[in-house]
Amino acid sequence: MKSIKVLAVVLLVGVMSAFTVKDSGGYKLGDAVEDFSLKNVNGKKVSMKDYKEAKGFIVIFTCNHCPYAVAYEDRIIALDKKYSKLGYPVIAINPNNPEKQKEDSYDLMKVRAKEKGFTFPYLFDEGQKIYPKFGATKTPHVYVIQKTGKSNVIQYIGAIDDNYEDEKAVKQTYVQDAVDALLKGSDVPIRQTKAIGCSIKA
Amino acid sequence: MILMKKILMLSGLLSIFLLITGASIYTDSEPKPLKIYQKDGVVVNSYDYNSLEYFLKKDNDTTYVVNFWATWCVPCVEELPSFEKLNKEYKDKKVKVILVSLDMSKQIESRLIPFIQKKKLRSKVVLLNDPDANAWIEKVDKSWSGAIPATIIYKKQNRKFYERSFTYEELEKEVNQLIK
Numbered sequence: 001m002k003s004i005k006v007l008a009v010v011l012l013v014g015v016m017s018a019f020t021v022k023d024s025g026g027y028k029l030g031d032a033v034e035d036f037s038l039k040n041v042n043g044k045k046v047s048m049k050d051y052k053e054a055k056g057f058i059v060i061f062t063c064n065h066c067p068y069a070v071a072y073e074d075r076i077i078a079l080d081k082k083y084s085k086l087g088y089p090v091i092a093i094n095p096n097n098p099e100k101q102k103e104d105s106y107d108l109m110k111v112r113a114k115e116k117g118f119t120f121p122y123l124f125d126e127g128q129k130i131y132p133k134f135g136a137t138k139t140p141h142v143y144v145i146q147k148t149g150k151s152n153v154i155q156y157i158g159a160i161d162d163n164y165e166d167e168k169a170v171k172q173t174y175v176q177d178a179v180d181a182l183l184k185g186s187d188v189p190i191r192q193t194k195a196i197g198c199s200i201k202a
Numbered sequence: 203m204i205l206m207k208k209i210l211m212l213s214g215l216l217s218i219f220l221l222i223t224g225a226s227i228y229t230d231s232e233p234k235p236l237k238i239y240q241k242d243g244v245v246v247n248s249y250d251y252n253s254l255e256y257f258l259k260k261d262n263d264t265t266y267v268v269n270f271w272a273t274w275c276v277p278c279v280e281e282l283p284s285f286e287k288l289n290k291e292y293k294d295k296k297v298k299v300i301l302v303s304l305d306m307s308k309q310i311e312s313r314l315i316p317f318i319q320k321k322k323l324r325s326k327v328v329l330l331n332d333p334d335a336n337a338w339i340e341k342v343d344k345s346w347s348g349a350i351p352a353t354i355i356y357k358k359q360n361r362k363f364y365e366r367s368f369t370y371e372e373l374e375k376e377v378n379q380l381i382k
Contacts, residue, residue, distance in 0.1 A: 067274045067306065101276065137365075138349040163333040165306055171334075193336040196304055198275060199349035 026135015027143070029191050032151040036130045038093065038123035039106070041113045046091065046121045048145075048152055055087030056146040056155075056182060058175060061136040063094045064112045065103035066198035069139045071164050073116055076140075079160070079175060080120040088144075088179050090120040095131035095139070100201035128202040138197030144178045144188075155182060158193030232256065236331055239310045244318050246303070246310060248329035251338035257300050257328065258342065258354060264296045265357040265380045267373070270330075270342075270350050272304045273317045277367045278351040282321065284370040288377065289325040295381050299325040304350060307331045355380060 027033060037047045048057060058079055062069040080090035098105035106124045113122045125131055134143060144156035156178035161170045178188045233256045235247035258268060269285050271278035282301075289299035301323065305314045310329060318327055332338060339348045343363035346352055353364045357380045364376075 065274075067272075071306075137347040159336060162336060164335070165308075165333045169333070174336075194339040194346070194348045196335045196339070196348045196350065199277065199351070201276070 026133060027154050027157075028135075029154055029157060031154050033143075033145055033154060034133060035152070038125060038130065040121040040123055041106075041110045041118075046123055048091075051089060053087065054089060054147060056144065056179075057152070058083060058088055058090045058179065059134075059143045059145060060090060060092045060160075061095050061131055061134070061139050061141040061200070062092050063096050063101070063104045063139045063198070064108055065096075065101055066139045068164050068195075068197050072140050072160055075160055075167060077116065077119055082176075083179055084120070086179075086183060088183070092118070092120055092122045093125050093130065094122065095125045095128060095136060096201045097128050104201075128200075131200055131202075136200060138195075138199050140195075140197060142175055144175060144182070146182050155188050156191055159195030162193075164195065237307075239315065239329070241311050241315045242319060244315045246315060246318070246327055246329050248307065248310070248331040251330065251332045251341065254302065254328070254330050254332075255341070257302070258356075261358055263357070264298050265355065265377055267297065267299045267377065268302060268354045268356075269299065270302045270304060270352045272350060273309075273313050274305070275350050281351060281367045281369075282323070284368055284373050286321075286323060286325055287370050288373050292377065292381075297377055297381060301325050301327045303327055303329045305329065357381070 033048075035048045037045045040046045048054075051057070060076060062072070062076065064070075076090060076092065084090065094104055094109055096104040102108075106126075109122055109124060112118075134141075136143075140160060142156070142158060142160055143154055145152045146155045156175065158174060160173075160175050162172040162174070163170045172190070174190055174193050177190065181188045233249065233253035235249055235253070237248045239246045239248065257266070260266060267285065267288060269278075269281075271282065273279065285299050285301065288297065303314055307329070314327075314329070335348060339346050342352075342354070345363060346365055349365060351367055353366075353368065355362050355364070355376050360380060362376065
């Protein structure tokens with residue numbers, strides 16, 4: 001009888017591992033996020049815990065060089081303008097190693113932030129240590145995070161919307177829909193999407 | 203008895219219908235492009251994902267190497283010479299390279315076509331112009347995160363997907379497993 005139980009457990013574990021989807025690791029929906037402390041373009045370190053009043057965050061891995069990231073810059077600024085006052089500020093993080101992609105150096109980040117008038121912190125993932133924790137694979141790659149008591153929980157992973165090329169042709173505003181739902185206290189309608197992007201260069 | 207006849211007739215009609223539609227599925231003609239870009243003798247057809255799928259599911263004895271890339275993607279551009287070399291060296295071994303560009307549709311004449319000319323690309327280049335990427339990324343492969351470069355190598359039903367860069371030797375190794 002005991003051996004049957006053992007066999008059943010072994011089978012169950014086997015079946016479960018067979019169906020586990022292969023992925024790049026990192027946080028999944030519902031996971032609590034570890035805080036980070038990264039250098040902003042103004043030289044100061046930024047952490048999530050600095051935002052005492054925030055209800056959550058829109059963390060966006062983005063960079064200077066990627067055309068998809070550039071295509072979304074104005075939409076990222078608009079997101080911050082709309083949602084930071086509602087409690088969901090944007091925190092942008094450049095995950096690329098400037099030795100591999102020279103346009104993404106800390107100095108050029110400062111230049112880009114000034115040119116575009118970024119209203120949000122643009123942080124440098126020095127040593128490329130934070131993006132693997134998130135499992136970000138490309139830019140732009142968005143994580144909507146909700147503060148729940150003491151932890152920060154991932155509620156959405158993916159694209160900003162469904163049309164990188166033409167903002168006017170957008171039909172689904174994934175990030176806005178996610179944050180709107182969280183602000184209303186309802187479930188996020190679409191919790192995960194995929195988008196084309198520039199692979200992160202570590 | 204009458205019922206029996208009816209069933210027979212229906213199944214007959216059904217098989218004729220299947221033959222006709224089946225036949226049309228297997229005719230090997232390229233799908234109609236969304237747009238044909240033409241400049242300085244270079245022609246690039248653009249497709250939405252549904253039409254592009256034709257190039258990802260060909261059913262013949264050729265091995266297809268389909269690479270997703272863009273002119274602005276540094277690792278993609280770095281590995282292009284390997285794909286070009288493969289297309290040339292393996293021509294007689296029924297291997298065909300298809301380069302699926304994800305360049306922005308506004309930059310085809312100004313960027314993609316000049317690039318094809320400058321690098322003298324010989325492999326077939328098509329443009330995938332379908333900005334709702336969330337709708338098709340997983341149709342290419344469930345495991346794809348959406349980062350490029352990405353490559354599919356397939357022959358008939360035998361296919362492999364790679365979200366990574368390749369050297370020529372690495373490409374050769376993967377292709378040699380399929381062409382036998």
